[in-house]
Amino acid sequence: MLRFDPLCDDDMRNVLKKAAPKLDEADLEALVLAGEGSPGRALQYVEVGLAELERIAREIIKSGDRDNRLKSELARKLALKAATPRYRAFLERAPSLIAEQIKDSETMCSLHAIEKWRKASDLASAALPKALDNQAVIFQLGSLMGELSPAKLRK
Numbered sequence: 001m002l003r004f005d006p007l008c009d010d011d012m013r014n015v016l017k018k019a020a021p022k023l024d025e026a027d028l029e030a031l032v033l034a035g036e037g038s039p040g041r042a043l044q045y046v047e048v049g050l051a052e053l054e055r056i057a058r059e060i061i062k063s064g065d066r067d068n069r070l071k072s073e074l075a076r077k078l079a080l081k082a083a084t085p086r087y088r089a090f091l092e093r094a095p096s097l098i099a100e101q102i103k104d105s106e107t108m109c110s111l112h113a114i115e116k117w118r119k120a121s122d123l124a125s126a127a128l129p130k131a132l133d134n135q136a137v138i139f140q141l142g143s144l145m146g147e148l149s150p151a152k153l154r155k
Helices: 009-019 025-035 039-044 050-063 069-078 081-104 111-127 134-146
Strands: none
Touching: 009 025, 009 039, 025 039, 025 050, 025 081, 050 069, 050 081, 050 134, 069 081, 069 134, 081 111, 081 134, 111 134
């Protein structure tokens, strides 16, 4: 087995630009983050419009989405049968987004935040095998993200 160190962001951008030259800047940056140093992982997300999903998810984390407007928007965008590849990508990314928030926040070791990550990971991994309702899963994942908003973590 060969193990490779993750690529830096600049190297990721170069590889992705060569592999998918039609990417716009927002999608390119979302793919660099989603790839976590692995161009192969990032390229799996090229066709799903990851930048839009990441933007909504990050806004949920930032704001807490008290009125559920963003969670509802995300659920509408991902619940249809035609959105299955996007839904799968979101299931893979949601726990990672939560982990990034924990890592970047001042309350990095918060048991509350770590518990949200664990619940999101468990839900995301069970959603497809158990054929859970897409909208309910998306809304619940969004709720877990919203509970990581800086205002809620300070409580």
